[in-house]
Amino acid sequence: MGKRLNLFIRVFLAALLIAGFSLFFSLPGSSFWLVATVAIAVAVGLIAIVAASEKVTSIKTGLPLEDELSKKATWKAGYYAFLVGLWLAIVIMVANMFAIEFFRLPEIEFRYAFEALIVVPAITFIVLALWFKKNGKID
Amino acid sequence: MKTRIKELRAKFSLTQEELAKKVGVRRETIVFIEKGDYNCSILLAHALAKELKTTIDKLFIWEE
Numbered sequence: 787m788g789k790r791l792n793l794f795i796r797v798f799l800a801a802l803l804i805a806g807f808s809l810f811f812s813l814p815g816s817s818f819w820l821v822a823t824v825a826i827a828v829a830v831g832l833i834a835i836v837a838a839s840e841k842v843t844s845i846k847t848g849l850p851l852e853d854e855l856s857k858k859a860t861w862k863a864g865y866y867a868f869l870v871g872l873w874l875a876i877v878i879m880v881a882n883m884f885a886i887e888f889f890r891l892p893e894i895e896f897r898y899a900f901e902a903l904i905v906v907p908a909i910t911f912i913v914l915a916l917w918f919k920k921n922g923k924i925d
Numbered sequence: 926m927k928t929r930i931k932e933l934r935a936k937f938s939l940t941q942e943e944l945a946k947k948v949g950v951r952r953e954t955i956v957f958i959e960k961g962d963y964n965c966s967i968l969l970a971h972a973l974a975k976e977l978k979t980t981i982d983k984l985f986i987w988e989e
Contacts, residue, residue: 847942853950854966855957922957925964 802909826905833912859918867911874906875899927986930959933977948972 844851878899885891918924934944941959945952948969957963958973965973967981974981 847952849942849945849951850949851951853954854969855954855963856951919953922953922960922962 798913829909829912855922855924856919858924860915862918862924863911863914866914867907870910871903871907875903878902926961926964927988928959928961929979929984929986930955930973930977933979933984937977939976944973944976947976 840851878894882893886893930944934941939947941955942952945955949972950969954963954965954969958965958969970981970985974984977984
């Protein structure tokens with residue numbers, strides 16, 4: 787089951803990455819914003835449903851929703867999400883510098899960069915937090 | 926790190942969920958500790974040892 791979950795998360799991340807880059811580079815601005823807004827709304831809705839079901843289960847069983855392991859998992863996921871955001875910002879900055887100066891490519895617009903810098907670390911955080919909580923190996 | 930939690934749970938006829946309730950953690954945390962996947966805090970180790978009527982050094986077996 788662990789290996790299956792691992793594979794599923796890898797496939798999911800790869801699909802997300804491909805879809806993200808495809809949207810980022812191919813769609814015109816207005817469509818990208820529409821798709822991104824709908825995707826964010828769906829993601830928020832799914833997270834709310836999962837959180838509510840966990841809360842109901844917690845109340846039913848009398849077990850806590852959070853403990854030391856889940857808190858550590860959340861902190862570790864947050865740390866990695868921060869690093870991903872930081873590296874993404876550096877990559878965008880360097881790509882913009884080289885794209886304009888050396889390859890005469892168009893600059894990555896601020897709105898795309900801004901959205902990517904919010905969405906990518908947010909998705910990284912959610913996926914990693916779930917992964918660490920399911921896996922338990924956070925040391 | 927290996928533990929004797931499973932063995933002592935069986936001795937006191939406790940399920941993972943019951944032990945989790947007694948020490949105030951999620952059931953999954955007990956599963957991970959039992960499997961040796963998660964090294965818990967000294968506070969949780971103390972609570973587990975107390976519930977299973979043993980000591981920390983007897984509950985957890987350190988392996989180099």
